[in-house]
Amino acid sequence: MVESASRILRKVLREEAFYFFSSIGNYIGEKAASLEEFSEKIKEVNSKSLEFHLNRGDFEKWVDEVLGDAGLAERIKELRNQKLVGNRLKDELYLTILERYNELKTDLLQSV
Amino acid sequence: MKIKRQAISLDDLDWKILQALQENAKQTYSETGRLLNVAHSTIYERLKKMEEHGIIKKYTTVVNFEKAGMKHITAVMTIITDPKESENVAEKLSEFNNVLEVYTSLSEELLIIAKVVAEDQSKLHSFIAHSVAPFPGVLRIRTSIITKKHKEEDFPVGPNINLSKEVDADK
Numbered sequence: 318m319v320e321s322a323s324r325i326l327r328k329v330l331r332e333e334a335f336y337f338f339s340s341i342g343n344y345i346g347e348k349a350a351s352l353e354e355f356s357e358k359i360k361e362v363n364s365k366s367l368e369f370h371l372n373r374g375d376f377e378k379w380v381d382e383v384l385g386d387a388g389l390a391e392r393i394k395e396l397r398n399q400k401l402v403g404n405r406l407k408d409e410l411y412l413t414i415l416e417r418y419n420e421l422k423t424d425l426l427q428s429v
Numbered sequence: 430m431k432i433k434r435q436a437i438s439l440d441d442l443d444w445k446i447l448q449a450l451q452e453n454a455k456q457t458y459s460e461t462g463r464l465l466n467v468a469h470s471t472i473y474e475r476l477k478k479m480e481e482h483g484i485i486k487k488y489t490t491v492v493n494f495e496k497a498g499m500k501h502i503t504a505v506m507t508i509i510t511d512p513k514e515s516e517n518v519a520e521k522l523s524e525f526n527n528v529l530e531v532y533t534s535l536s537e538e539l540l541i542i543a544k545v546v547a548e549d550q551s552k553l554h555s556f557i558a559h560s561v562a563p564f565p566g567v568l569r570i571r572t573s574i575i576t577k578k579h580k581e582e583d584f585p586v587g588p589n590i591n592l593s594k595e596v597d598a599d600k
Contacts, residue, residue: 419466
């Protein structure tokens with residue numbers, strides 16, 4: 318479990334980072350190379366960018382395939398199905414990721 | 430034998446040969462010779478000289494992709510870069526087969542403008558997200574998908590081309 322938490326919380330390579338777009342091909346200049354950075358960027362980027370990626374399933378794909386956290390990917394997928402938009406989406410997404418981040422951090426701390 | 434790529438001056442006949450080939454690169458030396466009232470051997474020699482000096486870069490085929498059944502979309506990417514990395518970004522972009530043209534431009538910010546083709550919007554986005562955005566020095570990317578082509582021509586060759594020639598609006 319600790320190994321898993323450590324792996325999910327790691328910083329990934331530049332080419333594996335999540336790059337935020339506002340629409341097809343329009344990169345807004347924000348990226349996240351770890352779950353911690355990802356949660357911070359969710360607060361910073363425009364809701365339109367979040368809607369774009371959530372509707373495409375980009376977030377859950379990156380969390381699952383790059384970070385290796387199938388559980389969080391499933392929670393994000395549930396959010397997608399709720400069809401949230403705007404600040405409501407931003408808040409729910411941020412809380413979902415933060416909650417998972419805190420769980421993983423707790424796992425790591427308890428193992429020390 | 431290695432040819433030195435020195436600049437050579439072109440005379441009127443050279444320009445006329447280039448103009449004729451720009452219209453139809455498939456024509457034979459004899460056809461060009463007949464058109465310009467010179468021997469085919471003269472055409473051969475002039476072309477050889479211009480090829481050796483790199484004035485003629487290549488003879489190519491312009492394919493109508495739609496008629497050939499190749500479904501694709503074309504987009505123009507404008508990439509805002511860190512000035513220190515712009516040359517690297519332009520070089521790396523140029524290595525991709527689906528990137529057809531790459532330019533740098535200095536306006537308010539240093540820009541790279543590139544023409545790119547992809548099978549569909551999903552593949553275009555995937556290419557930009559996974560292969561372009563991660564380049565060091567890429568700050569932002571704006572992409573415009575081309576919906577209709579109104580004109581596409583090569584630069585017309587000639588010694589004194591009036592590029593500022595305007596269309597008479599009264600006619």
